[in-house]
Amino acid sequence: xxxxxxxxxxxxxxxxxxxxxxxxxxxxxxxxxxxxxxxxxxxxxxxxxxxxxxxxxxxxxxxxxxxxxxxxxxxxxxxxxxxxxxxxxxxxxxxxxxxxxxxxxxxxxxxxxxxxxxxxxxxxxxxxxxxxxxxxxxxxxxxxxxxxxxxxxxxxxxxxxxxxxxxxxxxxxxxxxxxxxxxxxxxxxxxxxxxxxxxxxxxxxxxxxxxxxxxxxxxxxxxxxxxxxxxxxxxxxxxxxxxxxxxxxxxxxxxxxxxxxxxxxxxxxxxxxxxxxxxxxxxxxxxxxxxxxxxxxxxxxxxxxxxxxxxxxxxxxxxxxxxxxxxxxxxxxxxxxxxx
Amino acid sequence: xxxxxxxxxxxxxxxxxxxxxxxxxxxxxxxxxxxxxxxxxxxxxxxxxxxxxxxxxxxxxxxxxxxxxxxxxxxxxxxxxxxxxxxxxxxxxxxxxxxxxxxxxxxxxxxxxxxxxxxxxxxxxxxxxxxxxxxxxxxxxxxxxxxxxxxxxxxxxxxxxxxxxxxxxxxxxxxxxxxxxxxxxxxxxxxxxxxxxxxxxxxxxxxxxxxxxxxxxxxxxxxxxxxxxxxxxxxxxxxxxxxxxxxxxxxxxxxxxxxxxxxxxxxxxxxxxxxxxxxxxxxxxxxxxxxxxxxxxxxxxxxxxxxxxxxxxxxxxxxxxxxxxxxxxxxxxxxxxxxxxxxxxxxxxxxxxxxxxxxxxxxxxxxxxxxxxxxxxxxxxxxxxxxxxxxxxxxxxxxxxxxxxxxxxxxxxxxx
Numbered sequence: 001x002x003x004x005x006x007x008x009x010x011x012x013x014x015x016x017x018x019x020x021x022x023x024x025x026x027x028x029x030x031x032x033x034x035x036x037x038x039x040x041x042x043x044x045x046x047x048x049x050x051x052x053x054x055x056x057x058x059x060x061x062x063x064x065x066x067x068x069x070x071x072x073x074x075x076x077x078x079x080x081x082x083x084x085x086x087x088x089x090x091x092x093x094x095x096x097x098x099x100x101x102x103x104x105x106x107x108x109x110x111x112x113x114x115x116x117x118x119x120x121x122x123x124x125x126x127x128x129x130x131x132x133x134x135x136x137x138x139x140x141x142x143x144x145x146x147x148x149x150x151x152x153x154x155x156x157x158x159x160x161x162x163x164x165x166x167x168x169x170x171x172x173x174x175x176x177x178x179x180x181x182x183x184x185x186x187x188x189x190x191x192x193x194x195x196x197x198x199x200x201x202x203x204x205x206x207x208x209x210x211x212x213x214x215x216x217x218x219x220x221x222x223x224x225x226x227x228x229x230x231x232x233x234x235x236x237x238x239x240x241x242x243x244x245x246x247x248x249x250x251x252x253x254x255x256x257x258x259x260x261x262x263x264x265x266x267x268x269x270x271x272x273x274x275x276x277x278x279x280x281x282x283x284x285x286x287x288x289x290x291x292x293x294x295x296x297x298x299x300x301x302x303x304x305x306x307x308x309x310x311x312x313x314x315x316x317x318x319x320x321x322x323x324x325x326x327x328x329x330x331x332x333x334x335x336x337x338x339x340x
Numbered sequence: 341x342x343x344x345x346x347x348x349x350x351x352x353x354x355x356x357x358x359x360x361x362x363x364x365x366x367x368x369x370x371x372x373x374x375x376x377x378x379x380x381x382x383x384x385x386x387x388x389x390x391x392x393x394x395x396x397x398x399x400x401x402x403x404x405x406x407x408x409x410x411x412x413x414x415x416x417x418x419x420x421x422x423x424x425x426x427x428x429x430x431x432x433x434x435x436x437x438x439x440x441x442x443x444x445x446x447x448x449x450x451x452x453x454x455x456x457x458x459x460x461x462x463x464x465x466x467x468x469x470x471x472x473x474x475x476x477x478x479x480x481x482x483x484x485x486x487x488x489x490x491x492x493x494x495x496x497x498x499x500x501x502x503x504x505x506x507x508x509x510x511x512x513x514x515x516x517x518x519x520x521x522x523x524x525x526x527x528x529x530x531x532x533x534x535x536x537x538x539x540x541x542x543x544x545x546x547x548x549x550x551x552x553x554x555x556x557x558x559x560x561x562x563x564x565x566x567x568x569x570x571x572x573x574x575x576x577x578x579x580x581x582x583x584x585x586x587x588x589x590x591x592x593x594x595x596x597x598x599x600x601x602x603x604x605x606x607x608x609x610x611x612x613x614x615x616x617x618x619x620x621x622x623x624x625x626x627x628x629x630x631x632x633x634x635x636x637x638x639x640x641x642x643x644x645x646x647x648x649x650x651x652x653x654x655x656x657x658x659x660x661x662x663x664x665x666x667x668x669x670x671x672x673x674x675x676x677x678x679x680x681x682x683x684x685x686x687x688x689x690x691x692x693x694x695x696x697x698x699x700x701x702x703x704x705x706x707x708x709x710x711x712x713x714x715x716x717x718x719x720x721x722x723x724x725x726x727x728x729x730x731x732x733x734x735x736x737x738x739x740x741x742x743x744x745x746x747x748x749x750x751x752x753x754x755x756x
Contacts, residue, residue, distance in 0.1 A: 038545060041545070042545065050376075058700060059700050059701050060700050060701065060703050064407065064701075065701070065702050065706075068701070075407075076405075076406055076407065076409075077405075077406055078402050078405035078406050078429070079405060079429070079431030080429070081432065083431075084705075106380040136581075144405075
């Protein structure tokens with residue numbers, strides 16, 4: 001058993017590992033550098049294994065094989081990938097399509113795939129409609145097969161894959177007997193296991209979506225996960241309008257009016273999927289999507305067309321910590337900002 | 341080395357016997373009469389008995405789960421924690437056996453997959469083929485030279501389908517490249533240089549020191565041919581494929597340069613294999629590497645080919661066609677003088693090369709499994725058949741011993 005409870009003197013080590021277009025960081029307590037490395041190795045192997053299953057940048061991943069073949073014939077896949085796809089479709093159903101892994105084509109039309117985005121023509125957007133939609137994916141549990149009902153459907157794991165990788169890695173950490181660790185998938189999905197010695201849990205800071213806006217809330221997490229969806233990674237501005245890389249599958253456009261969603265949920269797969277589903281869904285649907293234990297901090301764009309009708313700057317749903325509003329008052333509208 | 345003596349000296353064999361409560365793993369299998377292979381209708385699901393679901397074994401199982409019309413019907417391992425891992429992977433309880441003969445005794449299995457340490461490949465394959473089952477066996481097909489010969493003999497005698505785990509033969513870009521080389525695209529191929537450099541200690545973490553030899557069988561001479569066998573055999577197979585024959589000699593060396601941790605196989609190896617007409621294959625594997633880990637270069641009289649795990653590229657000497665028009669006015673106008681250096685000309689082969697228009701798509705191991713099942717249904721011998729398996733395995737087996745003894749090995753040839 002390695003962790004805070006051990007009598008041996010332990011020290012905090014951080015190991016990083018590049019995967020899924022980002023850098024994973026694992027913080028854990030161990031008696032030596034060698035032991036920290038020995039624990040980290042199989043954990044990151046789990047991450048690599050998920051990458052090999054789900055990467056849409058790797059032609060030999062199982063997801064890429066499904067993308068290539070599932071319109072042409074039923075594709076037999078392994079139980080793990082089948083369960084993953086079933087989970088994705090369940091999230092699509094639950095979120096009424098706000099969460100949808102079939103947005104791959106849309107990501108390419110908007111040039112967010114391997115690039116930071118560009119405005120497509122209205123014709124290109126309209127043509128993409130046929131190739132997007134979770135209801136066009138058929139899963140047959142009996143045969144364990146996947147089939148696409150229309151051509152050029154492309155699954156994109158962006159809204160859930162890192163969460164899934166974190167869950168699998170956490171399982172490996174627990175199997176190793178680790179009792180205190182923090183795993184971060186490039187900061188967008190984080191799992192806090194146990195707590196550092198003498199602490200109630202691992203502190204995670206939620207930043208303002210405005211650069212330089214500081215921290216708006218600090219939460220203390222223990223045996224739970226947190227995921228954040230925002231537009232800071234890939235975005236572009238066209239004629240003063242800001243476009244970010246989270247797609248609304250209904251409008252076939254990048255989501256507008258939303259700045260950041262952070263979700264706390266026991267499962268990292270769920271917090272990842274939920275943060276993206278909440279980002280896309282309308283305000284009225286958001287609370288209903290959350291499970292009983294889940295918490296969310298949703299930050300919307302301010303509407304300043306009428307000074308008297310200022311929309312709420314943020315909405316906290318069961319959020320366990322204070323939110324520093326003062327940092328949000330300075331948020332610009334997307335029309336004003338050049339880059340988040 | 342005599343096989344019996346080898347097995348007696350195998351420290352994990354005793355451990356395995358303890359774990360299974362029997363020493364039967366190392367006894368001779370009963371020898372039933374060859375049985376005709378089953379005939380399948382298109383809807384029949386092929387029932388797989390899987391022996392040795394360790395890390396590579398589980399990767400094979402994952403690919404089998406992606407192969408249509410296949411069921412993982414039985415598993416066998418001396419290390420019991422594997423059973424739960426397999427059940428998790430397959431999504432149901434797969435009947436488990438600790439003795440491979442128990443698995444082979446079952447009447448409901450159609451084919452046998454073997455992914456144990458190589459010391460068991462021959463005896464398990466032979467028993468499975470004699471029991472009337474097609475076999476997919478990880479490389480190398482045998483650990484000792486006798487093993488290699490015995491597997492070929494058994495396959496010939498029983499007429500069974502036998503495929504060796506040389507999955508690079510099922511990688512689209514490698515197949516395309518080697519076919520082009522064999523058609524003369526780089527002239528006469530004279531050299532194959534392969535390197536497969538690791539960037540780790542090649543060690544598996546062991547939950548309990550008593551399991552060291554069982555889990556880290558790759559690190560000990562009694563159970564492993566080291567890097568030459570575990571990695572080099574794939575590259576030797578590519579050289580065999582390119583040259584259309586097996587090597588005749590092997591001269592090699594190996595040492596421990598980094599990991600003085602009790603292992604008895606080297607953490608680096610260099611080997612030169614001789615083919616007919618003075619052609620050569622060179623293989624190198626070491627532990628410290630920060631770039632592309634796995635490459636095979638094929639050098640020919642008119643160009644070179646680079647094969648990686650993801651793609652393949654041809655490089656050719658760039659010579660321009662000389663025409664009448666281009667030099668007809670030289671006498672009248674004269675030639676111009678100036679600086680002679682042209683960066684592109686410094687090396688005749690330098691340049692971007694021509695990428696083979698067939699990049700990595702599905703995992704070659706999946707293609708290999710699909711192809712094997714097709715062979716089973718159609719009663720055909722696979723591309724990576726027992727002869728292919730022999731030609732790489734015999735070089736590793738004979739060569740390993742010669743390397744330890746510091747001499748050049750003469751490699752026995754496969755007889756017709």
